[in-house]
Amino acid sequence: DGGITQSPKYLFRKEGQNVTLSCEQNLNHDAMYWYRQDPGQGLRLIYYSQIVNDFQKGDIAEGYSVSREKKESFPLTVTSAQKNPTAFYLCASSMRNQPQHFGDGTRLSIL
Amino acid sequence: AQSVTQLGSHVSVSEGALVLLRCNYSSSVPPYLFWYVQYPNQGLQLLLKYTSAATLVKGINGFEAEFKKSETSFHLTKPSAHMSDAAEYFCAVSDHITGGFKTIFGAGTRLFVKA
Numbered sequence: 001d002g003g004i005t006q007s008p009k010y011l012f013r014k015e016g017q018n019v020t021l022s023c024e025q026n027l028n029h030d031a032m033y034w035y036r037q038d039p040g041q042g043l044r045l046i047y048y049s050q051i052v053n054d055f056q057k058g059d060i061a062e063g064y065s066v067s068r069e070k071k072e073s074f075p076l077t078v079t080s081a082q083k084n085p086t087a088f089y090l091c092a093s094s095m096r097n098q099p100q101h102f103g104d105g106t107r108l109s110i111l
Numbered sequence: 112a113q114s115v116t117q118l119g120s121h122v123s124v125s126e127g128a129l130v131l132l133r134c135n136y137s138s139s140v141p142p143y144l145f146w147y148v149q150y151p152n153q154g155l156q157l158l159l160k161y162t163s164a165a166t167l168v169k170g171i172n173g174f175e176a177e178f179k180k181s182e183t184s185f186h187l188t189k190p191s192a193h194m195s196d197a198a199e200y201f202c203a204v205s206d207h208i209t210g211g212f213k214t215i216f217g218a219g220t221r222l223f224v225k226a
Contacts, residue, residue, distance in 0.1 A: 006154075042201065042217060042219050043155075092154075094214075097205070100155075101157075104152075104154045105152065105153065107152070
């Protein structure tokens, strides 16, 4: 079945540590996205990529980094510069003017 | 700039009652509009989409939404609520200005269904 796979489902970060969240899609979609979801705040866009080897900052990119070396993969690194990383992270993909398909999310917590 | 406003962060209905979740949008060009549903600890699932065809859009699980350009609204309805409809619902908009990729999401409305 085609879809988006996010891993791990739960992740814990120590102070000063970088962590990487994985997102893989087999839908052959051009674009991929990372969102952060906090209670009562909906979805906020972190980064998005419309094509391989290119990506753009979203509304809350500070403290995060991404890469898009392959069409299928769009990993997100939460760096130590992100002071409040505890949240639910969602990855999505889409074609132009089409609805986004979402993974099941990664919940990141601070130890 | 595009924006989406969902009226009411929480809506409570009785099982069997009408569900009405409100969404108003702002867009300078004809928009693409979507409703998504999210169950706890899961990603978002598409309920329905409006892409300039029929103004009344039917989706999954008995939901439908009507695009009203004069009111800039895209409210979601379901004639009879079921316990399994309890979830969070997001309205979203995208358009050609953003290259057809970037989507703006509303803050969400949590639906509670009482037995």
